[in-house]
Amino acid sequence: MHKFFQKDFPNDPIHLFSAEHLCTLLIIVLLAVCLFIFRRFLAVNRRIRIFCYSLAALLIISDISYHVWAIFYDVWSLRESLPLELSDLAVLLTIVMLLSRSVSLFQFLYFAGIGSSIQAMLTPDLGIYSFPHFRFFEFYVSHGGVFLACLFMVAVEKYRPTFFSLWMTLIIVNVYGACVFFINRILNSNYLYIMKKPESASILDFLGPWPWYLLSVEGVMIISFLLLYSPFWFREKIRREGRK
Helix, strand or coil: CHHCCCCCCCCCCCCCCHHHHHHHHHHHHHHHHHHCCCCCHHHHHHHHHHHHHHEEEHHHHHHCCCCCCCHHCCCCCCCCCCCCCCCHHHHHHHHHHHHHCCHHHHHHHHHHHHHHHHHHHHCCCCCCCCCCCCCHHHHHHHHHHHHHHHHHHHHHCCCCCCCHHHHHHHHHHHHHHHHHHHHHHCCCHHHCCCCCCCCCHHHHCCCEEEEEHHHHHHHHHHHHHHHHHHHHHHHHHHHHHHHH
């Protein structure tokens, strides 16, 4: 059991789309599908509260456990462990959204939270901490939790993103990125991968050298936000045509 937590086990970087990686992604997708299949069963105020509080508690435990583990094994540092990555910030905001059931936070997290979580889960930057290490499970619990929380709000709470919130989220993310850039300069860190690409494989490998990939990321972010909004755009278009 000790090896499950120790910092140098299994000492093997995660292999993208390996059996363990694909199975983990499949489990998260199946849970998302279940949210929509059982949305009517869940759409009772008491069950909504139970789901929101339970998922918020799971995310809190996951986040705290990571910092406890990092401090215990002396791998916590200002340069790498602050929750400044967009997907890490999304975890904290998702906890608040679940506890408050905030529509405003949902409008931001639907784009920034789902987008960053999907990217993180598809190309995880976990270093040597592959399956079955604690960090592997903690990573997918936290990022998968953000993904499922946002879909729960869509399926059960009937929250809907807007075209306006899409562009507001884009502006907020860019302002946040500018702030993190100066933090990186002060700490000599690389939060948001603004200063250089991650060592592990990621989508940034296909977007050109630094600093030009930062412009490419902007385009990818806009496209991903539009794709996330497209189901609601098509639904509204079909509904308008049906009224004619």
